[in-house]
Amino acid sequence: MNVSIVVPTVGRSTLGRLLDALGPLPPEVELLVVEDTERRGPAWARNTGWRSANGEWVVFLDDDVIPGPGWYRRLVRDLDVRADVGAVQGRIRVPRPAGRRPTDWERVTIGLEDGAWLTADIAYRRPALAAAGGFDERFPRAFREDADLAYRVRRAGWRLLRGERTVTHPVRPESPWVSLRTQRGNADDALLRRLYGPRWRALLEIPPGRRGRHALITAAAAGALGAALLPGRWKWLAAGLAFAWAAGTAEFATARIAPGPADPAEVATMAVTSVLIPPLAVGHWLAGRWKWRAA
Structure with missing residues (x-):
């Protein structure tokens, strides 16, 4: 052969x-x-x-x-x-x-x-x-x-x-922080979205991801920070958005920690990276959408 x-x-x-x-x-x-x-x-x-x-x-x-x-x-x-x-x-x-x-x-x-x-x-x-x-x-x-x-x-x-x-x-x-580096792949997903449209995951046989939830968590965090800078009557909105951010982040961290080893270093790494991954994922996705807007 x-x-x-x-x-x-x-x-x-x-x-x-x-x-x-x-x-x-x-x-x-x-x-x-x-x-x-x-x-x-x-x-x-x-x-x-x-x-x-x-x-x-x-x-x-x-x-x-x-x-x-x-x-x-x-x-x-x-x-x-x-x-x-x-x-x-x-x-x-x-x-x-x-x-x-x-x-x-x-x-x-x-x-x-x-x-x-x-x-x-x-x-x-x-x-x-x-x-x-x-x-x-x-x-x-x-x-x-x-x-x-x-x-x-x-x-x-x-x-x-x-x-x-x-x-x-x-x-x-x-590195323990490899999950942060791998978020750069969201820019590649943006290229696939541009090439094949909204059904790109189904067409390419790629399982669904968490980016939609990451976007909601990131939006809640940004909204909470923005509302906190507004006059006092907006403090309730800031508190509500902060709670939504905390709940979403806690759910994400739990989903990553629960199936893993009960190791303090691993748990601490998952807790920190679960805070950072949603905005990183969204940032790389948006950068990819801009970069490949004319692909």
Whole structure:
């Protein structure tokens, strides 16, 4: 089978672990590692890889996954499909922590197991990639660029399937404040909203998020601050809005703390970040709506 494997990387130490897990590949299999030294983004790196590849099938692997035993043998079976199938996704497994419930960041990674058309391990036919034009390099992060491509491939008339091969995706060590940084993805959501309209989540098979509630919480906080600056008769409004903000923030924090470990550091981090996430999410969304207003 004519297969090219493309691995985009930013130089993570996990790359060596991935290559070791792949083991010796058949001589006809092409392996391309694309190092994104200028941090142009994974969409750019994957486009560079598949456009340089020669395989009929192009398999994308993230540099932080570990292919399971017999991964290539199962890949060959997965790709024995009808000619109208444009992509076959592998299955992702995320190790759970031993002896405790997962943290917020660990639960985010565990959520990859149910994700649709993720490039952690997915094989595309070259004609399907060409028909869709490849990845949209306006997406600068490893976020939404894979769902966007999958939708355009389906829209071009190809079917997408799930295969049986597996990769393990360990939880990457991160700062306790990673949830604040990930709010930048709201700007990418704004691009999808501009491209595909209000039904973009349904079209791209993306679960509903919390941004609507974040907007209400942020509006209540802003309104409370504004009303507090008005004459005395408006103090009741300020108090009511402040209560709404506190209730919304408490609900959000509880939803994040309850399924996690009863660890004081984790609880404190969730409490602080639950205050900061709603305005950050809304701010990035609005910035994205402005940036992509003419997309």
